[in-house]
Amino acid sequence: SRLGILIVRHLKRLERVILGYLEVSDGPKEEARLAILETLQCTIEHAWPRMPCRLPVLLKALLRLLWDVHTERGPTPEPVRAALLHMATQCLILLDHCCQGQVKVLLQGVHSSCEENRVRECLRKVQESS
Numbered sequence: 001s002r003l004g005i006l007i008v009r010h011l012k013r014l015e016r017v018i019l020g021y022l023e024v025s026d027g028p029k030e031e032a033r034l035a036i037l038e039t040l041q042c043t044i045e046h047a048w049p050r051m052p053c054r055l056p057v058l059l060k061a062l063l064r065l066l067w068d069v070h071t072e073r074g075p076t077p078e079p080v081r082a083a084l085l086h087m088a089t090q091c092l093i094l095l096d097h098c099c100q101g102q103v104k105v106l107l108q109g110v111h112s113s114c115e116e117n118r119v120r121e122c123l124r125k126v127q128e129s130s
Helices: 004-023 031-046 052-071 078-098 102-113 117-128
Strands: none
Touching (some): 052 117, 078 102, 102 117
16 A cells, blocks of 8 residues: 555556465465455555556456355365455455446346355445446
8 A cells, every 4th residue: 555556656566476375275264365355455556547557457356256165075174254245345346336336237147047045145346346
């Protein structure tokens, strides 16, 4: 957050780091994934003018994270899973605001075809955000 808009200088490299951390579970406490979601949220807030061109990659990664967290049957406690789902949902909402509603449009088909309640609830929150 100290860099502010100057973070755009490092977006390409930072995006690769964020995607790498989102893909891999780091144990029951999921500290790295929670921290990287916080980093992503801060990055979206500060570099919002550059987010539309990164939307496809970030949207795919966040949706994959939602699915992975929901389907993983590891030792991760429920409060940690809930925190991951909540933070990923918040990132999707921020992305939608930066991209003038494009996320909602892209998620319409996904929401209607998704049968998993927890993932569907996250997608509903994004659809209903204003």
